[in-house]
Amino acid sequence: MSGLTTRELEEIERANDAGRPVVVFIHGLWLLSSSWDRWRALFEDAGYATIAPGWPDDPDSVQEARANPEVFAHKMVQQVTDHYLDAIGRLIGGKPAIVGHSFGGLIAQKIAGDGAAAVTVAIDPAPFRGVLPVPVSSLRSSAAVIGNPANIGRAVALTFDQFRYGWANALPEEEARALYDEFHVAASGVPIFQAVGANFNPFTEARVETKNPERGPLLLISGEKDHTIPWAVTHAQFKKQERNPGVTEIVELPGRGHSLTIDSGWREVAETALTFVTTHVQHSSV
Numbered sequence: 001m002s003g004l005t006t007r008e009l010e011e012i013e014r015a016n017d018a019g020r021p022v023v024v025f026i027h028g029l030w031l032l033s034s035s036w037d038r039w040r041a042l043f044e045d046a047g048y049a050t051i052a053p054g055w056p057d058d059p060d061s062v063q064e065a066r067a068n069p070e071v072f073a074h075k076m077v078q079q080v081t082d083h084y085l086d087a088i089g090r091l092i093g094g095k096p097a098i099v100g101h102s103f104g105g106l107i108a109q110k111i112a113g114d115g116a117a118a119v120t121v122a123i124d125p126a127p128f129r130g131v132l133p134v135p136v137s138s139l140r141s142s143a144a145v146i147g148n149p150a151n152i153g154r155a156v157a158l159t160f161d162q163f164r165y166g167w168a169n170a171l172p173e174e175e176a177r178a179l180y181d182e183f184h185v186a187a188s189g190v191p192i193f194q195a196v197g198a199n200f201n202p203f204t205e206a207r208v209e210t211k212n213p214e215r216g217p218l219l220l221i222s223g224e225k226d227h228t229i230p231w232a233v234t235h236a237q238f239k240k241q242e243r244n245p246g247v248t249e250i251v252e253l254p255g256r257g258h259s260l261t262i263d264s265g266w267r268e269v270a271e272t273a274l275t276f277v278t279t280h281v282q283h284s285s286v
Contacts, residue, residue: 004087008053012090015049021118021281022091025052026084028102028126030158030167031189032058032065035262036088039099039270046274048097053079053087055188062185069186072155073080076190077103078205081110088116091189095216097277101261102229103191104127106206109241112216113209120213121273122237123221124258126191129198129207131236137227141166141258142192151189158184170225170257175264183262210240217247217280221272223256247280 004012013024023043026035033052040050046091055075065072084107088096092135095118100108105125144162145151158166160180168176173250183201191206218241223233231252238250251272253260260269 003083004053004090005054008051008087008190009090010284011051011093012087016052016090016092018048018049019093020049022093022096023048023050023277024084024088024096024098025050026098026100026104026107027052027054028100028104029191030163030184031101031118031262032062032183032185034061035183038266039261039273040266042145042270043274043277046278048277051087051091051096053084056083059185062183065185069155071154072188073191075188076205077107077110077194080191081107081205084111085114085116094118097121097281099123099273099277100125102258103195106195106208109208109210109218109237112218113212115212115214115216117216118154119217119277120215121221121276123217123261123269123273124223124226124234125220125237126195126229127198127206127233127237128195129201129204130240131233132199133230133232133236135230135232136232138228141228144188145192146196152193153184154189156189157186167229167259168257168263169227170255171259171263172222176259179259179262208240210244213245215244217276218249219273219276220248220250221260221269222250222252223258223260224252224254225256226258226260228258249276 096268098117107266124200198204242248
């Protein structure tokens with residue numbers, strides 16, 4: 001039995017009816033799928049159909065999420081990946097393009113590694129097994145979760161100060177506060193423990209099949225000032241992925257932090273992703 005919601009199924013039906021190339025958006029921790037709304041409008045204006053499934057059991061709104069934070073607990077990387085693969089499997093007309101941010105960027109690469117994506121854009125993606133750099137800022141950003149082992153079974157919300165350091169360090173405090181109030185929700189602690197332990201666990205779910213020749217073109221986007229996923233982490237993923245026979249590119253956006261998909265500079269990031277998708281989707285099976 002599918003775990004897709006009525007909203008998700010309706011989005012898939014609309015995308016199928018549109019007869020356009022489809023772009024699937026995948027959010028990461030501490031956000032909901034509604035964080036992609038402006039991106040979806042931009043891509044749809046450019047001629048795409050879009051869907052943005054949530055993670056399993058995600059509430060419909062930020063207000064509901066804050067009232068029921070416990071629903072986020074226990075969500076694991078493969079469970080979330082399978083949820084998106086279920087949605088993708090219901091699309092008709094060929095493989096979709098995939099755009100993911102943070103843990104959504106890791107999941108996007110897992111989907112591409114399964115051969116289920118036509119084109120993939122991973123933005124400040126969480127690391128997978130084989131990615132070795134562990135910058136100090138990444139450790140500090142994840143301390144809100146991994147600082148307490150009991151958080152592996154909890155939903156964890158960030159304080160504003162934690163959000164400001166890990167997400168909004170490149171922004172004025174006023175904008176950082178506005179983003180925190182508008183977008184931030186609790187998140188499952190499990191995926192962070194999975195990513196942190198990936199290089200010590202040969203059976204980890206935080207793994208990506210980078211050598212699949214059916215992976216398709218891949219763009220990695222890194223924010224220069226990102227504390228959560230610094231350049232070293234994204235570049236290490238690029239070095240693993242560039243061994244793939246498909247097109248593999250990386251770009252660093254100056255002055256941008258982890259909030260780059262939702263802050264006032266979101267359009268620059270979205271247009272970078274859109275250009276890559278449009279360049280390569282015509283050569284794909286979409």
